[in-house]
Amino acid sequence: MEQNQDKVQGKSKKKGKLIVLISIGAVVGALLSMLVMVAIINTLFPNVVRYVCNSLEMAINDLTGVVVDFNGDGIGPSSDKPVIYVYGAEDGQEVKVRLDTSDEMLCEYPQRDEDGYWKVKADKDGRLIIDEEEYNYIFWESRYKDVSWDFSKGYCIKGSDSREFLENKLEEIGLNRKEANEFIVYWLPRLEKNEYNLISFQDELYKEHYKLSIEPETKNTLRVYMTFKGIESAVKIEEQDLSKIKGDFKREGLYIVEWGGSELK
Amino acid sequence: MKFNFIYVAILGISCLIVGILTVTGVQSAKNVTKVNNIQVESSARNESNESKESGEVKESSSGAETKESSTNNETSECNESEEHSIDNNVYELAKKPVIYIYSDVDDKYVEVSLDTQEKMLCEYPKRDENGIWKVVVNRDGSVTDLDGKEYNYLFWEAENTVEYDFSKGFCIKGSDSREFLDKALKDIGLNRKEANEFIIYWLPQLEANEWNLISFQTDKYTENYDLRVHPHCDNMLRVFMTFKKVDGPVEIKKQDLSDIKGNFRREGLHIVEWGGSKIK
Numbered sequence: 001m002e003q004n005q006d007k008v009q010g011k012s013k014k015k016g017k018l019i020v021l022i023s024i025g026a027v028v029g030a031l032l033s034m035l036v037m038v039a040i041i042n043t044l045f046p047n048v049v050r051y052v053c054n055s056l057e058m059a060i061n062d063l064t065g066v067v068v069d070f071n072g073d074g075i076g077p078s079s080d081k082p083v084i085y086v087y088g089a090e091d092g093q094e095v096k097v098r099l100d101t102s103d104e105m106l107c108e109y110p111q112r113d114e115d116g117y118w119k120v121k122a123d124k125d126g127r128l129i130i131d132e133e134e135y136n137y138i139f140w141e142s143r144y145k146d147v148s149w150d151f152s153k154g155y156c157i158k159g160s161d162s163r164e165f166l167e168n169k170l171e172e173i174g175l176n177r178k179e180a181n182e183f184i185v186y187w188l189p190r191l192e193k194n195e196y197n198l199i200s201f202q203d204e205l206y207k208e209h210y211k212l213s214i215e216p217e218t219k220n221t222l223r224v225y226m227t228f229k230g231i232e233s234a235v236k237i238e239e240q241d242l243s244k245i246k247g248d249f250k251r252e253g254l255y256i257v258e259w260g261g262s263e264l265k
Numbered sequence: 266m267k268f269n270f271i272y273v274a275i276l277g278i279s280c281l282i283v284g285i286l287t288v289t290g291v292q293s294a295k296n297v298t299k300v301n302n303i304q305v306e307s308s309a310r311n312e313s314n315e316s317k318e319s320g321e322v323k324e325s326s327s328g329a330e331t332k333e334s335s336t337n338n339e340t341s342e343c344n345e346s347e348e349h350s351i352d353n354n355v356y357e358l359a360k361k362p363v364i365y366i367y368s369d370v371d372d373k374y375v376e377v378s379l380d381t382q383e384k385m386l387c388e389y390p391k392r393d394e395n396g397i398w399k400v401v402v403n404r405d406g407s408v409t410d411l412d413g414k415e416y417n418y419l420f421w422e423a424e425n426t427v428e429y430d431f432s433k434g435f436c437i438k439g440s441d442s443r444e445f446l447d448k449a450l451k452d453i454g455l456n457r458k459e460a461n462e463f464i465i466y467w468l469p470q471l472e473a474n475e476w477n478l479i480s481f482q483t484d485k486y487t488e489n490y491d492l493r494v495h496p497h498c499d500n501m502l503r504v505f506m507t508f509k510k511v512d513g514p515v516e517i518k519k520q521d522l523s524d525i526k527g528n529f530r531r532e533g534l535h536i537v538e539w540g541g542s543k544i545k
Contacts, residue, residue, distance in 0.1 A: 028279045081465070107469040109443070134457045139465040163389070177415050181389075185363065185420040189387040 077144065078106060079210070081186055082225070082260025084138040085179065088122035089253040092129075095122050096215040097256075103142035103210075110135060122254070147209050149227045149264070153240040154200030156231075162191035165199075173201070174222050174246045175259065183259045187226065190263055194230030198237065201226055203245050212258070220255035222246065229264045357425040358386070359490065361466055362505070362540025364419040365459060368402045369533050375402050377419060377536075380491040387422040390414070402534075425542055427489045429507045433520040434480030436511065442471035445479075453481065454502050454526040455539065463539045467506065470543060474510040478517060481506055481525055492538065500535035502526065509544045 086095055097118040110130050112118050118138050121129040128135040157165045166188065170180040191197050206225040214221065224245065249255070366375055377398040390410050392398050398419050401409045408416045437445045446468065450460040471477050486505040494501070504525065529535075 025279075032279070032282070081469075083465070107472055109465050109468055111443075134461075136458055136461045141469050163391075178417055181415075181417045185361070185389050185418075188389055189422050192387055 077262050077264055079103070079142050079144060079225075079260055079262050082140055082210075082258055083136075083182070084140075084212075085126050085257040086120055086122040086128060086138070087126045087251070087255050087257070088124055091123045092121050093123075093254060095120050095254065097138060098213045098215075099140065100211040100213070101142060101144075101209060102146070103144045105140065105142045107139070107141040109139045142210075144209065144262075147205065149200065149202055149262070150205055151198060151200045151227070151229075151237070153238045154198060155240065156235050156237050157191075157197050157199055158234070159192045159194045159196060162188055162197065166191075169201075169242060170224070172242050172246075173224055174249055175224060175257065176251075179257055179259060183224070187261060191228065196231045196234055197228045198231055198235065199226060199228040200237075200240060201242065201245055212256070214254070214256055216254065218254045218256065219248075220250050220252060222249040222255075222257045224257075224259040226259075226261035227264060228261070357542050357544060359383070359423045359425045359486075359505075359540055359542050362421055362490075362538055363417075363462070364421075364492070365406055365537040366400070366402045366408055366419070367406045367531065367535050367537070368404060371403045373402050373534065375400055375534065376495040378493045378495075379421060380493065381423060381489060383426065383489065384424040385421060386424060387420075389420040390416055423490070425489070427485055429480065429482050429542070429544065430485050431478060431480050431507070431509070431517070433518045434478060435520065436514050436517050437471075437477050437479055438514075439472050439474045439476060442468055442477065446471075449481075449522060450504070452522040452526070453504055454529055455504060455537065456531075459537055459539060463504070467541055471508065476511045476513055476515075478509045478511050478515065479506060480508075480517075480520060481522065483525060492536070494534070494536060496534065498534045498536055500530050500532060502529040502535075502537045504537075504539040506539075506541035507544055508541070 084097065086097065088095065097120065098116055099112075100116075110118070110133070118130065120135075120138070126137070128137065155165065155169075163184070166184050167180070170183055175183060191199075202225045207223060212221065212223065222245075364377065366377070368375070377400070378396055379392075380396075390398065390400075399411055400416075400419070401411075403409075406418075408418065410416065435445065435449075443464070446464050447460070450463060455463060471479075482505045487503055492501070492503065502525075
């Protein structure tokens, strides 16, 4: 009897093991075929894989705070080179500038103080003194992950026409020539690289995600943020009304001008 | 027991295969993105080349021409990407050299030409058909083209195939780049405004790396991109920073930055240029 029981137990043990092994085999098989699929998709549609990698990276970063980079292209898009010009109402005006965002800051120059402020002395011509050193402007750069920019209106511009486009539009938005020049030399090479670009200047979404507070308060703040995607051929898009971005910005008293942008993949 | 061993062995082997495949999969994904980037860049070069060849007149081209040029681009893109996938280490960029021109008198007419074998990728303002910037400069450094449009400086960007000199330089921790640049650029002779623009362009790229090997180039750079100015200009300062990402501190003989400054003085008609290149 005992022997029989042992046999039965042994059999059911073996059965149990077999089931475990088979299920492991199935999982391994599934993984294998998935990898083969990924490899095939990778060769046929590299952009799809890049997109999936980027979203995965961002999801992992979101959940665990761990920074992973599957395909070596960085994690998520970045807000590149926003520079903030501060023009004082009179020479040497003391101004406090604060930027509130949930983004990971990548770089800032000069560095903000411990309270998160840039405390500047601003001249009328925009020259800044911060901690006894002279600066042309305040510069910051960050990486965002939970913003989907508005491309419902904008422009579709041929890469080689970017020069004229920027010259015209930046003037319309209200940048002066010096600011526009710096904007152009920064973004023109990136725009010209693409066959066509879908370009949209962001307004509310940008201002909400990157809250800029100025002390003393001023209503004369112009924030220009250009988002663009490289595309292969021309598409139709409803033209954007840039006067909304300018609003009633005037170069009077204390005023702030900021420009930056982001290239979306 | 024997029976189980076989299963364990099979399991082990399949785990190994999965591991290998994952690694190769990730690697090939990396490669694909690399090749893609190169394709984008090479198409940019084609385009800039085309627009240079055809001159500015053609810019107002009709839709039909647009289509034609895009198909041209596609075919040449394929060729070039093949070339580059074989040998993509050679390919670097001379990024954002900007040229400031300062004059001792207002309204001075100056011609600046850049002689190089390299492919130009972008320029602002555009040079004329002979490759010359013809501008009028003022004491404050503002530059006006012949149409009366004002510029802060001349800007250009080009491909680079020269191998740069890293025999002397600096090995700097990414997080120390700020202080390093502040000091080094002062030593070289940039004024605060120029240094500020240099720093905000390069600082994010330096800080992104754990450590950098940094070397400021002299002859290798100035010979490859020969800058000529008419009327003759004695005081020319050309700053070109090359850097490589390194994993940890490495020993390198310290570079004497006063060599770059030389006898440069901010007197008379003088020219300041800064740019750089990230070496892979």
